[in-house]
Amino acid sequence: MPELPEVETIRRQLDPELRGARITGVEVHLPRLVKYPSPLSYRRALRGKRILEVGRRGKYLLLRLEGGRILVVHLGMSGSLRFASPGGERPRHTHLVFHLDDGRELLYVDPRTFGETALLREGDLSPLPGLDRLGPEPLEAGFTPGELARALRGRCRVKAALLDQSRVAGIGNIYADEALHRAGIHPLRRLDELEGEEMESLHRAMREVLSEALSRGGSSVNDYVDTRGEKGSFQASHRVYRRAGEPCFRCGELIRKVRVAGRGTYFCPRCQR
DNA sequence: ATAGGCCTGACG
């Protein structure tokens, strides 16, 4: 389940490999993954374009192309990008193939097909509302505790708010739970009852957990692998995620699991209030 | 604000 640290790991691997490469053709084997424009226009417009750089916003990979277009790739739950050689064996669930002018192929592989791709014009992200309405980047310097407080206004539960990409970009189920545990905040707390001190604590916790995860190549819980097919190692440092019934590393209380906003939510009932 | 749907693989 690629979240910000996993997607950023992939971006860092892709950028030096793709910078300057030209797309010579695209195979679309699962057309419904192409959200905009039509799969045919998508293929036609991509052919011959040079990739200038690989960026990221939230969980979206943004391949900036010559001519002012952006090739957007979202990996969903189980998507991965892999380089391959022509004629080689392709993994099961290879839905998109980008042919590059140096002979390599970039494969989009996604068993659960929750991912998506689109070709947008710079300055008009509206065909992908999720990208268009993304909240601030939590690891950027401008993301201060005040920014977080602005993003977390309202009265919904803090866990649900952290998962809302229009509030803060890039946080998914793993890092929401891990950040709340580090901040000592119960996932069911309502935003309007968070103290300023708690907001600062959450801000620090979010940035710490995201940057530590990034430095460890992300978390591989089920199927996440980077572009080299390698797993991250941050799952070994998870303090609550998928640890229901196991003792809290901080206080020894057993980690509990509840359902918040439809998602499995792990927390320590003693450390998190 | 919440529930359902998309989808496959893993698991009991």
Place this chain on the structure above:
DNA sequence: CGTCAGGCCTAT
């Protein structure tokens, strides 16, 4: 077999 996993969109 049924259930769970969950990012994100849509409908209620």
